[in-house]
Amino acid sequence: xxxxxxxxxxxxxxxxxxxxxxIIATDPNGKQVVVKIFNHGNKVFNIYKGLPVVAxxxxxxxxxxxxISTLAxxxxxxxxxxSSKYYIDPQKYSxxxxxxxxxxxxxxxxxxxxxxxPTGDHTFEFWIGGYGAGGSQSEVWKVHIASGKCKxxxxxxxxxxxxxxxxxxxxxxxxxxxxxxSSMSAGLQAAGIAAKDVPNALAEIKKKTxxxxxxxSMPIQDAIRLAxxxxxxxxxxxxxxxxxxxxxxxxDIAVVTKHEGFKWVRRKHYYNTQLNPLETDHA
Numbered sequence: 581x582x583x584x585x586x587x588x589x590x591x592x593x594x595x596x597x598x599x600x601x602x603i604i605a606t607d608p609n610g611k612q613v614v615v616k617i618f619n620h621g622n623k624v625f626n627i628y629k630g631l632p633v634v635a636x637x638x639x640x641x642x643x644x645x646x647x648i649s650t651l652a653x654x655x656x657x658x659x660x661x662x663s664s665k666y667y668i669d670p671q672k673y674s675x676x677x678x679x680x681x682x683x684x685x686x687x688x689x690x691x692x693x694x695x696x697x698p699t700g701d702h703t704f705e706f707w708i709g710g711y712g713a714g715g716s717q718s719e720v721w722k723v724h725i726a727s728g729k730c731k732x733x734x735x736x737x738x739x740x741x742x743x744x745x746x747x748x749x750x751x752x753x754x755x756x757x758x759x760x761x762s763s764m765s766a767g768l769q770a771a772g773i774a775a776k777d778v779p780n781a782l783a784e785i786k787k788k789t790x791x792x793x794x795x796x797s798m799p800i801q802d803a804i805r806l807a808x809x810x811x812x813x814x815x816x817x818x819x820x821x822x823x824x825x826x827x828x829x830x831x832d833i834a835v836v837t838k839h840e841g842f843k844w845v846r847r848k849h850y851y852n853t854q855l856n857p858l859e860t861d862h863a
Contacts, residue, residue, distance in 0.1 A: 581826035582623060582638035582748035583814040586709065586720055587807045588737050592800045592837045593709050593718040595636045596807035597623035597748075598815060599829030599848065602641075612700065619829030620848065622649040622863050627656055631670055632718075632836040633678060633710035638748035639703040639725075643690045648706070649863065655685050674712040679721035679733035682706055686723055687730045701727050705747050707736070710836045718836065720745065742796045746810070749827055752817035753810055759789020804835055804845055832863075 581602050587594040601621030602614050627635040637648045646654075658666040659681070666681045686706055691697070702725075709720035717739040724734060736745055746753040755761045764785070765778050773781055793806060811831045818827040833845040851859065 582621075583750070583753070583811055583827045584623065584636050584638045584705075584707065584747040585753070585807045585810045586636075586707065586736070586745040587794055587803045587810075588709070588718055588720060588742055588745075589794060589798050589803050590717070590742070590796050591798075592803055592835050593634065593711075593720065594803050594807040594833065594835045594845075595624050595634045595707070595709065596804075596811050596831055596833040597636050597638070598811055598827045598831055599623070600825065600827050602824070602826050606700075614824040614826060617824060617826065617828070620850070621829070622832070624832040624834050624847075625649070625652045625656070625863050626834065626842050626844070627652065627678070627708060628659055628668065628670070629656070630841070631673070631710065632838065632841040633675065633708065634834045634836050634842055635682075635706065635708045637707070638705050640698070643686065643704070644694050646690075648704075651686065651690060652706075653863075655682060658685070670713070672713050675708060675710055675715075675719040675721055676712075676733065676735075678708045678710075679723065682708055683723045683730065683733050687725055691725060691728075691730075697728060703727070707747065709736075710842075711838050715739065716838065718838075722747075743794050744806075744810070749814065749818065752814040755817075756813060757791050757793060757810075758786060759791065760785060800835060800837065804833060808833060808846075 584597045599619050599621050601618045603616040604612050605615045607613050623637050625635040627633055658664040659668045666685055704725040705722055707722045711718050719739055720736040721733050722736055751761055768778050768781055769775055815827050819825050830848045832847055835845055836842050
């Protein structure tokens, strides 16, 4: 499981995620249970080195025998290969083009190509954000597979959109930022509000409870600090509620800006950088 955070302001786009990777099994009663958690998963990616574009993932950690981390790097290699259908021209690309080709790669080719597809409830999200060629503001798109279905790339935030987004396990994010958790709808119905009236009630509640933490003009360093805070808050929340610590490990953070492009802010490595002086960041 995962927490993925996006902070989009005028000067930059920040993606941040934890590193927990859960091994799920089905018990004799058909219930899914967490049997093991590793805290070194890779969920944030430099998806096209040299361009102001960043990606992150949550949900399934693999498609077939390949991890999402490996598949993301496969996609990155193909995006630079001008003989590939996934080729992306660095001089005239858009973030939507990245999302369209990621959808074709992850869903149409890799997921649909599985001989044996996952069963039961399962989800996969691949977020891509950044600045298109000549673009003045960043965009955020995602590919979302939900129990075998995917309707294509979804726009999370367009060029004019600003603020915060979360994916994976956003309960702590929702309670802190939105002002209520996932059980609010059921609570309202239990209090006598008709199901058809719940969406309007939630919209009115949100107007009063939403916390304004992101500002369009906030500096890059503060946008980074906010993303780090929201991931760390989720880690703390998950560590105290009942159940396995499915959000944890190091926080990886990357930022893209119009002029400086992609920059790692914090990145774990499986190798010692002092012993590999010519190596660049592997993700």
